[in-house]
Amino acid sequence: MPLKDRIAEALATVIDPAAAADMPGAEAANILASGRVSGLVVRPDGGVGLVLAVDGLERSTAERLQAEVEVAVNRVAGPKAARIILTADRGSVAADAKPQASTIPGIRKLIAVASGKGGVGKSTVSANLAVALARQGFAVGLLDADIYGPSVPTLLGIEGRAQLEGNRLQPAQVHGIKALSMGMMTDPGKAIIWRGPMASSALVQMVEQCDWGVLDVLVIDMPPGTGDVQLTLAQKLKPDGAIVVSTPQDLALIDARRAVAMFGEVGVEVLGLIENMSGYCCPECGHVSHPFGQGGAEAEAAAIGAPFLGRIPLDIGIRSDSDSGQPGRGVAAHAFLPIALRVAREIGL
Ligand SMILES: Nc1ncnc2c1ncn2[C@@H]1O[C@H](COP(=O)(O)OP(=O)(O)OP(=O)(O)O)[C@@H](O)[C@H]1O
Structure with missing residues (x-):
């Protein structure tokens, strides 16, 4: 099976934390099915890139999810292969933080x-x-x-x-x-x-x-x-x-x-x-x-x-x-x- 497909298979084992919270006990959706992963690429040097959308997740949950994805990709593609770009509606993830402007314009x-x-x-x-x-x-x-x-x-x-x-x-x-x-x-x-x-x-x-x-x-x-x-x-x-x-x-x-x-x-x-x-x-x-x-x-x-x-x-x-x-x-x-x-x-x- 091509490497990209094997990586997709590995990603399909990672449970979407939001789905898990919504459906406790039921078979929760994985991050591929829930659409959190996009832009999966395997570069000629063996590096793997993907975009992980973490909208709606608490920071700590997003960090945990990122680590899980990294482990899943590295397991298939080799150590340190994963390069994950997080995207989020910043408002949702940073909602718990206190906004404050610095004293230097810009x-x-x-x-x-x-x-x-x-x-x-x-x-x-x-x-x-x-x-x-x-x-x-x-x-x-x-x-x-x-x-x-x-x-x-x-x-x-x-x-x-x-x-x-x-x-x-x-x-x-x-x-x-x-x-x-x-x-x-x-x-x-x-x-x-x-x-x-x-x-x-x-x-x-x-x-x-x-x-x-x-x-x-x-x-x-x-x-x-x-x-x-x-x-x-x-x-x-x-x-x-x-x-x-x-x-x-x-x-x-x-x-x-x-x-x-x-x-x-x-x-x-x-x-x-x-x-x-x-x-x-x-x-x-x-x-x-x-x-x-x-x-x-x-x-x-x-x-x-x-x-x-x-x-x-x-x-x-x-x-x-x-x-x-x-x-x-x-x-x-x-x-x-x-x-x-x-x-x-x-x-x-
Ligand atoms: N985790 C690390 N592993 C290996 N070498 C390190 C590590 N962290 C720093 N170094 C090396 O230690 C030396 C000192 O690091 P650095 O210049 O960052 O220290 P510093 O605290 O900023 O020093 P100073 O305050 O004196 O400018 C550098 O040669 C740097 O490459």
Whole structure:
């Protein structure tokens, strides 16, 4: 039987959650019969694409359904073959979220991605989260506000400086998102010597002068730490929510707690903690080890009453894709999808 037919057969085993709710006990309709699946294609490289309509479903139900579909497709077509595009009447899915406008014209929502200390993967998380949100159909911008070590140009493979048109800075357009970085303002390798209030004012001005167009969400890769610059930036930009990234070891978690407290001080809701570099799977033998400990961020989140958004494994592919400017592939694509869906729901996208 052709692969496409076998995939259709597998999809026919997935029950439509709405039909199941309507007909408890009866033989509920599957997602093919109920018309949720369209545009099923098998690409020459073996990848499988389809559109899944999730109208009328709660976000959590839609996420579960997406995961079920992914498993069904991958079972037939091989691991990581599925590429699922969700469509929804946004009103129905986001009905439970509270709408709120950002303070920057044209930008609906702002998310700050922060960490208590440097090097925990905050920029990697920001870039992959931005790409994952864009793949859900949102118009996404990424601001690299990390004045101390702007890494977004490397992570996204951006070369050259930001251009000015009139008095408006033009963001780079890469991987389906718009991006602007301090690293696009200076010569590579040149230190930026702004300090304190000057740094935060310059950053705010940079966001406001950028020609973002209309964005559903702007992801802000904050400078690492919890000093004055970070505090002022949070106060001035008033993000709709903040995500704190930490590795699992105790020292990083102490700093993550400080970052959560900082957002509390300025009244910014913490959407949750992400544990990065969590567990390493040896590509040779498949053994999973935990060089930075295990489960620390989840326990910390529970202790401080913040949601836990998920964990990203320590993965050689993530490291090499970051260095070569290719976010959103392989392990990263899978790990960031549920986090992006949850974040979108939390901020009411
Ligand atoms: N999950 C991961 N698996 C493997 N490597 C990772 C992972 N996350 C981040 N890295 C690597 O760790 C290094 C630091 O990541 P990144 O620049 O994102 O950290 P950061 O917290 O933004 O650092 P800083 O705050 O100092 O700018 C990079 O080389 C990146 O490729």
